[in-house]
Amino acid sequence: xxxxxxxxxxxxxxxxxxxxxxxxxxxxxxxxxxxxxxxxxxxxxxxxxxxxxxxxxxxxxxxxxxxxxxxxxxxxxxxxxxxxxxxxxxxxxxxxxxxxxxxxxxxxxxxxxxxxxxxxxxxxxxxxxxxxxxxxxxxxxxxxxxxxxxxxxxxxxxxxxxxxxxxxxxxxxxxxxxxxxxxxxxxxxxxxxxxxxxxxxxxxxxxxxxxxxxxxxxxxxxxxxxxxxxxxxxxxxxxxxxxxxxxxxxxxxxxxxxxxxxxxxxxxxxxxxxxxxxxxxxxxxxxxxxxxxxxxxxxxxxxxxxxxxxxxxxxxxxxxxxxxxxxxxxxxxxxxxxxxxxxxxxxxxxxxxxxxxxxxxxxxxxxxxxxxxxxxxxxxxxxxxxxxxxxxxxxxxxxxxxxxxxxxxxxxxxxxxxxxxxxxxxxxxxxxxxxxxxxxxxxxxxxxxxxxxxxxxxxxxxxxxxxxxxxxxxxxxxxxxxxxxxxxxxxxxxxxxxxx
Amino acid sequence: xxxxxxxxxxxxxxxxxxxxxxxxxxxxxxxxxxxxxxxxxxxxxxxxxxxxxxxxxxxxxxxxxxxxxxxxxxxxxxxxxxxxxxxxxxxxxxxxxxxxxxxxxxxxxxxxxxxxxxxxxxxxxxxxxxxxxxxxxxxxxxxxxxxxxxxxxxxxxxxxxxxxxxxxxxxxxxxxxxxxxxxxxxxxxxxxxxxxxxxxxxxxxxxxxxxxxxxxxxxxxxxxxxxxxxxxxxxxxxxxxxxxxxxxxxxxxxxxxxxxxxxxxxxxxxxxxxxxxxxxxxxxxxxxxxxxxxxxxxxxxxx
Numbered sequence: 001x002x003x004x005x006x007x008x009x010x011x012x013x014x015x016x017x018x019x020x021x022x023x024x025x026x027x028x029x030x031x032x033x034x035x036x037x038x039x040x041x042x043x044x045x046x047x048x049x050x051x052x053x054x055x056x057x058x059x060x061x062x063x064x065x066x067x068x069x070x071x072x073x074x075x076x077x078x079x080x081x082x083x084x085x086x087x088x089x090x091x092x093x094x095x096x097x098x099x100x101x102x103x104x105x106x107x108x109x110x111x112x113x114x115x116x117x118x119x120x121x122x123x124x125x126x127x128x129x130x131x132x133x134x135x136x137x138x139x140x141x142x143x144x145x146x147x148x149x150x151x152x153x154x155x156x157x158x159x160x161x162x163x164x165x166x167x168x169x170x171x172x173x174x175x176x177x178x179x180x181x182x183x184x185x186x187x188x189x190x191x192x193x194x195x196x197x198x199x200x201x202x203x204x205x206x207x208x209x210x211x212x213x214x215x216x217x218x219x220x221x222x223x224x225x226x227x228x229x230x231x232x233x234x235x236x237x238x239x240x241x242x243x244x245x246x247x248x249x250x251x252x253x254x255x256x257x258x259x260x261x262x263x264x265x266x267x268x269x270x271x272x273x274x275x276x277x278x279x280x281x282x283x284x285x286x287x288x289x290x291x292x293x294x295x296x297x298x299x300x301x302x303x304x305x306x307x308x309x310x311x312x313x314x315x316x317x318x319x320x321x322x323x324x325x326x327x328x329x330x331x332x333x334x335x336x337x338x339x340x341x342x343x344x345x346x347x348x349x350x351x352x353x354x355x356x357x358x359x360x361x362x363x364x365x366x367x368x369x370x371x372x373x374x375x376x377x378x379x380x381x382x383x384x385x386x387x388x389x390x391x392x393x394x395x396x397x398x399x400x401x402x403x404x405x406x407x408x409x410x411x412x413x414x415x416x417x418x419x420x421x422x423x424x425x426x427x428x429x430x431x432x433x434x435x436x437x438x439x440x441x442x443x444x445x446x447x448x449x450x451x452x453x454x455x456x457x458x459x460x461x462x463x464x465x466x467x468x469x470x471x472x473x474x475x476x477x478x479x480x481x482x483x484x485x486x487x488x489x490x491x492x493x494x495x496x497x498x499x500x
Numbered sequence: 501x502x503x504x505x506x507x508x509x510x511x512x513x514x515x516x517x518x519x520x521x522x523x524x525x526x527x528x529x530x531x532x533x534x535x536x537x538x539x540x541x542x543x544x545x546x547x548x549x550x551x552x553x554x555x556x557x558x559x560x561x562x563x564x565x566x567x568x569x570x571x572x573x574x575x576x577x578x579x580x581x582x583x584x585x586x587x588x589x590x591x592x593x594x595x596x597x598x599x600x601x602x603x604x605x606x607x608x609x610x611x612x613x614x615x616x617x618x619x620x621x622x623x624x625x626x627x628x629x630x631x632x633x634x635x636x637x638x639x640x641x642x643x644x645x646x647x648x649x650x651x652x653x654x655x656x657x658x659x660x661x662x663x664x665x666x667x668x669x670x671x672x673x674x675x676x677x678x679x680x681x682x683x684x685x686x687x688x689x690x691x692x693x694x695x696x697x698x699x700x701x702x703x704x705x706x707x708x709x710x711x712x713x714x715x716x717x718x719x720x721x722x723x724x725x726x727x728x729x730x731x732x733x734x735x736x737x738x739x740x741x742x743x744x745x746x747x748x749x750x751x752x753x754x755x756x757x758x759x760x761x762x763x764x765x766x767x768x769x770x771x772x773x774x775x776x777x778x779x780x781x782x783x784x785x786x787x788x789x790x791x792x793x794x795x796x797x798x799x800x801x802x803x
Contacts, residue, residue, distance in 0.1 A: 006597045014586065306579035310642055312550045313575040314598040482550065 003315040007323025012331050015294045024290040025335045032282060036275065051082060054223070055090045055185060055194030055210075057178040059171070060201050064230055065089050071226045090185070090194065092177040101170045108166055112159040119156050122149045171199075186212060195223065202235050274418060276359055276445040280368070281410050281438050283339060287372055288437070289404060291332030292379045295324055299387030299481075300396055308481050317478040325380045329373070336372050340365045359445045367444050367455075374462040375437030379403070381469035388473075388480030403434075410438035421446050430458065433465040501525050502547070502650060502681055507556035509542055516542040517553070518705040524681050524698065529672070531696035532685040533786075535794060538702040540685035541578050544654050547683060548575045560650065571599040574648030576640055578655050578685075588614070588630070589623040592641055599646035606645070613641040617667060633660055640668065644675065651675055653684040657691055669695065689787040701790060703797050709789070720784045720792075724755045725763065727770070728778035735773065742766070753782060 015021055056065050069087045076084040092098050126145045129135060175196075182194040193211035201207060207227055209220055229250060236246045302308040311320050345351070347360050382403065390396035409429070410417075417426055421443060430439040436458045443454070502524045509517040517539040524530040532540045545551040547558060549565050558565040560572070586594075589610055596606025614620045617637045627635060636659055644651060656672070657665050672695065676682055686692060692699055693713060701709035709716060727733065728751040736742060741758035756766065767779055 002600070003598055006594065010594050306577060309545075309550060309577040309579060310575065310595065310639075311598070313548050313573065313577075314570050314595065316570075482545075 003319045004323045004326065007311075007315065007320060008327030008330065011294075011298060011324050011327030015298075015328060015331055016334075021290070021294075021331065021335075024286060025338055028286060029283060029339065032286075033279065036278065051078065052085050052192035052219075053088050053190060054085050055182045055191040056087050057090050057175070057182055057194060057196040059175055059178075059199050060197050061199070062202070062234065064197070064234060067230050067233075068226065071230055075226065076222065085192075088191065090178050090182045092174050092181060095177045095181070098170070098173050098177050101166075101173050105163070105166050105170050108159065108163045112156065112163050115152060115156045115159055119149070119152045122152055182210065186210060193219065193223070195227070202231060202238065205231060207231075274414065276357065277414050277418065277442045278411060280441045280445045281414070283336075284368070284372060284375065284438060284441050285407055285411070287332050287336050287339075288376050288379050289407070290335060291328045291376060292383045293400070294331065295328045295380055296383040296387050296396065296400065297393065298324055298328070299384055299477075300390070300393050303387070303391065303481060304393075312481070317481060318474055321384055321474060321477050325377070325384065329376055329380065332372065332376050333369070336369060340368065364444050368441060370459070371437040371440050374459065374466065377466045378433060378462060378469060379407075381466065381473040385469075385473040385476040385480075388477045406434055407438065410435060410442060414442070417442055418446075430454075431461060433462055436462055501561065502530075502683070503559040503562075504543075504547070505556050505559070507543075507546060507553035507558060509539075509546060509551060509553050515705050517546070519556075520700075520702070520705070520707050521556075522698075522700050522707070522710060524683055526681055527676060527679045528697045529676055529682045529684065529695050531692045531699040532683065532702060533687065533689070533692060533699055533790065534685075534702035535687065537704075539705040540702060541654055542705075543702070544575075544578075544652050544683070544685055547650075547652055548573060571646055572649045574643040574646065574651045576643040576651075576653045576656055586627055587623070588619070588625055588627060588638060591627065592638070592645060595642045596645050601646055609645050609647075610641065613645060614638075616671065617641065617664075633664060636660060637664065637668075640671075644671065648680070650681045650683070653682065655686055656684055657686065657688060689785065689790060693786055699786075701793060703794050708793050708797060713786070716786070716789065717784060720789045722755050722784065723763075724753055724782040724784075725766075726753050726778065726780045726782050727751060727776065729774050729776055731774045733774060736770075739766075739769075751778075 056068065058065065065087050069083075069085075072085045072087065073083045078084050122145060126142065126149065129138060129141050129145060132138075135141065179196065182191065182196075185191040186194060193209060196208035196210070198204065198206065198208075209223060211220070214220060233246050233250060236249070237243060302311065308320075315323070343360055343365075347357075383400075386396055386399050390399070413426070413429070416423070417439075420426070426439065429435050430443070440455070440458055504520060504522050507517055507520050508515070520539075520543060522530065532543060534540050542551065546553050547565070549568075549570070552566070560568045589607070592610035592614075593603060593606045596609060597603060601609065611620060611623065614623060617640075619634060619637060622630060622634065627638065630638070640653075640656065643653065651672075653672075656668060660668060672682055672684075684695075696713065698712055699710070699716065700707055711719070722745075724745060727736070730750060733750060733752060734747075736752060736754065737744060737747075741756060741761040743755045743757045744752055745755055746753040756763065763781075767776070770776055770779075
């Protein structure tokens with residue numbers, strides 16, 4: 001027993017002082033956290049950097065620019081409180097082609113108006129003829145004025161047709177001029193985007209969105225959402241429905257997600273849950289593979305520099321194996337405790353609102369330690385065996401990479417897991433001993449506290465696998481440790497295991 | 501007393517040690533000799549209980565080796581290995597602790613030996629900063645630090661300069677004088693003649709010769725003489741009663757193989773013919789015996 005202690009202490013101290021331990025305890029998790037949180041930070045940061053101008057080409061008769069602005073202000077504001085979007089109606093009043101067209105239209109309108117007046121006058125005149133019983137030549141006057149009236153009406157109809165025709169021309173000039181000037185503003189980057197409301201927007205519901213980056217789904221979808229609201233409200237108000245009623249009807253629904261846990265329902269935030277699961281799993285992975293990696297190289301090094309012969313002279317192979325596993329296991333525990341300590345500081349001082357994250361609690365810290373210890377012991381037994389079988393670090397690294405690949409599977413499956421934590425595939429994977437610790441850590445951060453029967457069952461499976469693996473590892477270690485210069489083949493291993 | 505009785509050890513089909521027996525008494529230095537691959541290291545590993553014999557048994561003070569406390573034995577493996585980045589004193593204390601020394605005692609002993617081996621200035625050095633010879637001396641300290649009753653040394657003198665060889669030899673002799681058992685392997689025959697009381701010559705896992713140095717030498721004593729002259733001595737070939745063992749330009753080694761002639765008579769007849777510079781009786785060296793026996797084995801095998 002005392003030799004196990006001495007060996008464990010030696011292994012612990014020699015690795016504790018290495019740069020590699022400090023690196024994987026402090027720097028690696030920091031790099032990893034930055035790596036996953038920075039992109040999200042930049043994404044949200046960039047969007048709110050400045051006010052954006054959105055052009056409005058309104059070809060309809062209804063003025064909705066103020067309403068649009070009001071709705072946008074209500075939903076999207078910058079941090080300093082000013083609106084994120086400003087609607088800029090694109091005017092074409094000063095364009096020369098439009099001006100002359102308007103002048104022409106006005107001339108036609110003036111002609112039309114004067115002839116309308118003449119028409120009205122002749123109608124009044126005829127009415128006065130008709131009502132006057134004393135009028136001389138009544139028949140003649142009525143006949144004459146009638147001819148005049150027909151003549152005037154004909155020219156009036158013609159002028160009205162001309163006016164309508166020309167008005168269409170003006171509208172098309174206005175539409176094309178407006179687009180032209182909006183495009184130039186877009187190119188000069190004055191406008192972020194512009195929208196075109198066609199004349200029949202409230203019936204057809206088709207609105208054009210022009211931008212240099214129509215692929216920016218965030219922007220276009222925001223605009224669509226707001227326009228949708230505005231148009232629907234306008235349609236309702238045209239149908240003579242009271243505005244209070246409209247507001248009441250359009251009041252949107254928002255989903256607040258809650259999660260059932262032993263402490264009652266708690267609010268659910270995708271990002272926190274997602275990162276909670278990923279960070280938890282990756283930290284577990286790092287902890288197991290840091291100390292496991294030390295164990296692995298420790299066995300291999302002693303094999304290569306032959307210190308193992310000195311050790312075997314004064315301690316049994318079991319003592320050496322146990323000493324190494326425990327010594328480096330305590331190093332891993334220390335690493336995990338340092339991380340838990342850092343998390344505790346975050347929670348206690350509520351840094352980054354860590355105090356409100358429900359899964360950061362003492363109970364889960366205990367589970368993390370629990371699954372780290374079991375996971376480490378299982379991987380340690382495997383690492384010891386591999387280290388004893390192979391003669392060079394290079395050869396052994398290949399197996400190490402395979403193990404890492406297996407262990408990183410849970411990280412890759414996080415999305416699948418978040419979508420449906422109780423799915424069959426996740427349940428099956430949870431009961432594969434090499435993956436159990438990782439999936440349980442994910443489940444713990446998800447459910448708050450996982451079902452206790454699952455904890456008992458997975459712990460049982462892990463403990464049985466550990467006992468089995470340690471039993472095999474002890475044999476392989478004893479036999480493999482002295483054989484250097486060559487790699488044991490699988491048949492040789494089986495042979496050695498049988499013969500011992 | 502270490503008693504080895506009929507031990508056998510095979511690796512796959514290769515028989516590394518075959519039917520080997522010997523005995524070493526307290527205060528004795530026992531030498532295992534043999535060419536490379538003769539089974540010396542395997543035998544020492546079995547003595548250290550790192551390997552178990554397939555057959556036969558090893559007893560120390562009539563107790564099976566596997567039941568003997570590990571700290572009674574000290575081992576210098578042939579493969580020199582140390583924790584490269586560790587500090588000299590830390591590593592020695594660690595080995596001392598494994599051998600049930602107290603930390604204080606381990607430190608005192610380590611410094612005492614470092615002092616003896618002129619390494620006391622290197623206690624805080626990392627092992628990989630030391631030369632190969634220094635590393636070897638440190639490894640020797642790991643074997644002797646806990647004052648074992650049986651000291652097992654695999655090729656202890658390989659790689660050491662003459663000065664350090666002398667220091668090491670003195671330490672081994674001192675250990676012997678304290679009544680301890682020392683078992684060492686080597687293929688440096690002059691070392692064996694100088695140190696060992698008892699030797700065992702191994703070839704291909706088998707014991708081909710065993711006994712004290714005197715016993716072996718007297719057994720292999722041949723009436724051989726070394727003759728050197730400044731003149732041509734090839735006529736010696738024609739003398740019937742003489743067998744040429746080795747012939748060089750102006751010297752040769754001969755044996756008298758007839759009872760009719762004595763060395764005096766032979767010398768007389770030689771002096772008459774040529775000017776003799778040297779005429780010496782040759783004692784067989786272990787080297788000669790070693791080569792002779794190993795070559796004989798090979799011949800037997802070829803047949």
